[in-house]
Amino acid sequence: MSLIEQFQFNFLDDNRWQFIVSGLKNTIIITFFAVLLGIFLGFVIAIVRSTHDKTGKLKILNAICRVYLTVIRGTPTMVQLLIVYYVIFATVDPGKIVVAIIAFGMNSAAYVAEIVRSGIMSIDQGQFEAGRSLGLNYTQTMTKIILPQAVKNILPALGNELIVLLKETSISGYIGLTDLTRGGDIIRSQTYSALFPLLAVAAIYLVIVCFLTYLVGKLERRLRTNERK
Numbered sequence: 001m002s003l004i005e006q007f008q009f010n011f012l013d014d015n016r017w018q019f020i021v022s023g024l025k026n027t028i029i030i031t032f033f034a035v036l037l038g039i040f041l042g043f044v045i046a047i048v049r050s051t052h053d054k055t056g057k058l059k060i061l062n063a064i065c066r067v068y069l070t071v072i073r074g075t076p077t078m079v080q081l082l083i084v085y086y087v088i089f090a091t092v093d094p095g096k097i098v099v100a101i102i103a104f105g106m107n108s109a110a111y112v113a114e115i116v117r118s119g120i121m122s123i124d125q126g127q128f129e130a131g132r133s134l135g136l137n138y139t140q141t142m143t144k145i146i147l148p149q150a151v152k153n154i155l156p157a158l159g160n161e162l163i164v165l166l167k168e169t170s171i172s173g174y175i176g177l178t179d180l181t182r183g184g185d186i187i188r189s190q191t192y193s194a195l196f197p198l199l200a201v202a203a204i205y206l207v208i209v210c211f212l213t214y215l216v217g218k219l220e221r222r223l224r225t226n227e228r229k
Helices: 003-015 017-055 059-074 077-088 096-122 125-133 138-175 180-191 195-228
Strands: none
Touching (some): 017 059, 017 096, 017 180, 059 096, 077 096, 077 138, 096 138, 125 138, 138 195, 180 195
């Protein structure tokens, strides 16, 4: 069978290409909303932990956050996904995409939290003192002076976290969700041909990752340019 015939057999016959398109759509949806959830939770956790480190307050919340970070970063993402689907939502069915978004968002939040916290802690203590000398309280100093500088420093790292999260969504098939990887696997199960479906999936991931890497690199160059001004 020629390459053209194999391509037609794997993708055009019976419109099997739709599995790839449908899977890609689900992958993008999961990644997008999981990133939003991860950034939101990550910032909240980072602010709690950095506030405790600087002021000694929020001891209970800080302890809860530390346990959360330890558990999430110490267990495999796939196990977390299965626990969320088969245990937490065992009696409730919000939809597999929602489950995936929650699982990957919670996982990403742990890493975003440490990225943001490191950004906050990297700001010189003199910046805090300058804010207080201007009559700003701790919250105002954090939101108006510290966070804007921290976000600027950590944007490239957040971009890399987005890339990592995109690739992690490839395990969504374990809960029966047709993501990009699962779409390719469905074609393989029907055609008994692994080469073309898996190469197509790998190529799509590669193109998306290269595009995101380009955007992250462009962002880093722009930030460096702004620092010189």
